[in-house]
Amino acid sequence: MTDLLHGSADPLALAPEDRDWVERTRNSLDTEARIAQLFVLSSREDSAAETAELLAVRPGGIHRFPTGDLDAALTQTRIALESSEVPPIITGDIEGGAISYQFTTPVPNQLGLAACDDLALTEAVAAVIARESVALGYNWSFAPVVDLNRAFRSAIVGTRSFGADADRVLSHARAYVRTLQQHGIAATAKHWPGDGIDDRDQHLVTSVNPLGPIEWEQSFGRIFRTLIDDGVMTIMSAHIALPGFVRSLLPDAGREAFAPASVSHLLNQRLLRDQLGFRGLIVSDATVMGGLTSWMDRAEAVPAVIQNGCDVFLFSRDPASDMALMLKGVREGRLSETRLDEAVTRMLSLKARLGLHRRSPSERVRPTDEVRAMLQTDTATGVATRAAGEGLTLVKDTAALLPLDLGRHRRVVILADPGWSFVSGAPPRSFEPLEQELRARGFEVRAFDADAPPTRDDTDLLIYAVGQEATPSLGQIHLDFSKLHGGSRKAMMQFNREIPTLxxxxxQPYYLYDAPNMETYVNAYCSLAINQRELVKRLVGEAPFTGRSPVDPFCGQEQLRW
Known part of the structure; x- marks a missing residue:
């Protein structure tokens, strides 16, 4: 295990022998190979054909999305390590909740974790994630999310952040970063320069952080500055504009005030490096996202990402073509040799800081049986279950519906919308654990029938179970009564005055905005089976609700409180 915490100065500082490896390796690479080192490409299939296609362009790293086959995942990771002259770095979006492997310990998302309001528990969950990630061969996690969840219609920040309050976000992020890096996983603070004020999704459009310099410094600036001082190794530069800062330097910036950070020299160099003092590695957010592709032509954007301050180019729909565009940018002077070498040096320094050049493939990925024994241990499951339960938040119960009991609520109808996840290989979504736990306690549970809606004569309790976590490309999250009730006309039916309703x-923690007259409302934050099981314990009074909301679930509207 490698402790990667430095304190403040340089999170990529190396011993002399490691610096020598970086310099020798960089100097041995031709221009095309240096360019390839800047690319982290995504893997979704864990297939031999996909791995061969990725390795053909010799990328600096491979990003592994979750799949359901542990042996296949480990096998393809080993092949990538064994087949690469320069050790590749293995990355992942390891955030918990819907972004989980099916064979790892299921842990709550960041919002559910923040609702526990227990930094020791955040550290314990981060340690579970780190230990299992190391076992799976990961070296670099694109987490934590340090955005501020203030735009309640945001479908991309929502459940992925630690909440709306900068102090709470910072305290949990510090614990999370510290724990990951103590276990040898490079952490990433994202999304620079800060998301969650604009309710749009940078996967679809160039979104905007509208804060002026003073307010930004007091919130996002303080969060990033503190994490930099703590030694966070990497920061993800997103397709998010910060016009307030740009105009403080260039009052007549015009359109350029809204340039995404991923291609903004002012945001990456002047603000992040010069003013905040960051000396670690800057990785772009995924370059296939609409926030970049709608802003700039691809041929211009590819070299611009590196020239304007990012050290790593994340994802590509056509790696060979993008690498050719990067080379063309070098030959035409739009990406300087100096900047290219600077970025390559940082990428190799990150690898050296993680010790990748000193570890054999067999040391980085152990045999499958050994890895399996390190996943979903009793200790890890206990930590995850505790976090799932303690974060559950009773937002309101003005009807005094809870606790449920068989005398009043035996016949239960569930209206379910499990939601979906953009992430390939994410765990399947259903409310079967909820139904099983209720039935085990004697409740009679049936699904909502749009052609035979429940009445007070045949139903004692109506439960709306909605499971949409924050996910890319959704646009907005709202309570979709047309979908729940089986049609646009049926969407107008409301049952809560006739039947006790939960x-x-x-x-998403903001559904009261769409259903202000629902009198009993719970935020469970994610639909993992452990959340559902722990919820039923609290619904029937076997355990208390202890979660403290990290956001305003009433959306600033008094109407929602009653």
Missing amino acids: LVSFG
């Missing part, structure tokens, strides 16, 4: 969100 609304449970296993995702």
Whole structure:
């Protein structure tokens, strides 16, 4: 295990022998190979054909999305390590909740974790993630999310952040970063320069952080500055504009005030490096996202990402073509040799700081049986279950519906919308654990029938179970009554004045905005089976609700409180 915490100065500082490896390796690479080192490409299939296609362009790293086959995942990771002259770095979006492997310990998403309001528990969950990630061969996690969840319609920040309050976000992020890096996983603070004020999704458009310099410094600036001082190794530069800062330097910036950070010299160099003092590695957010592709032509954007301050180019729909565009940018002077070498040096320094050049493939990925024994241990499951339960938040119960009991609530109808996840290989979504736990306690549970809606004569309790967590490309999250009730006309039916009704969100925490007259509402934050099981314990009074909301679930609207 390698402790990667430095304190403040340089999170990529190396011993002399490691610096020598970086310099020798960099100097041995031709221009095309140096360019390839800047690319982290994505893997979704864990297939031999996909791995061969990725390795053909000799990328600096491979990003592994979750799949359901542990042996296949480990096998393809080993092949990538064994087949590469320069050791590749293995990255992942390891955030918990919907972004989980099916064979790892299921842990709550960041919002559910923040609702526990227990930094020791955040550290314990981060340690579970780190240990299992190391076992799976990961070296670099694109987490934590340090955005501020203030735009309640945001479908991309929502459940992925530690909440709306900068102090709470910072305290949990510090614990999370510290724990990951103590276990040998490079952490990433994202999304620079800060998301969650604009309710749009940078996967679809160039979104905007509208804060002026003073307010930005007091919130996002303080968060990033503190994490930099703590020694966070990497920061992800997103397709998010910060016009307030740009105009403080260039009052007549015009359109350029809204340039995404991923291609903004002012945001990456002047603000992040010069003013905040960051000396670690800057990775772009995924370059296939609409926030970049809608801003700039691809031939211009590819070299611009590196020239304007990012050290790593994340993802590509056509790696060979993008690498050719990067080379063309070098030959035409749009990407300087100096900047290219600087970025390559940082990428190799990150690898050296992680010790990748000193570890054999067999040391980086152990035999499958050994790895399996390190996943979903009793200790890890206990930590995850505790976090799932303690974060559950009773937002309101003005009807005094809870606790449920068989005398009043035996016949239960569930209206379910499990939601979906953009991430390939994410765990399957259903509310079967909720139903099983209720039935085990004697409740009679049936699914909502749009052609035979429940009445007070045949139903004692109506439960809306909605499971949409934050996910890319969704646009907005709202309570979709047309989908829930089986049609646009049926969407206008409301049952809560006739039948005792419970609304449970296993995702987005703001559904009261769409159902202000629901009198009993719970935020469970994610629909993992452990969340559902722990929820039923609290619904029937076997355990108390202890979660403290990290956001304003009433959306600033008094109407929602009643």
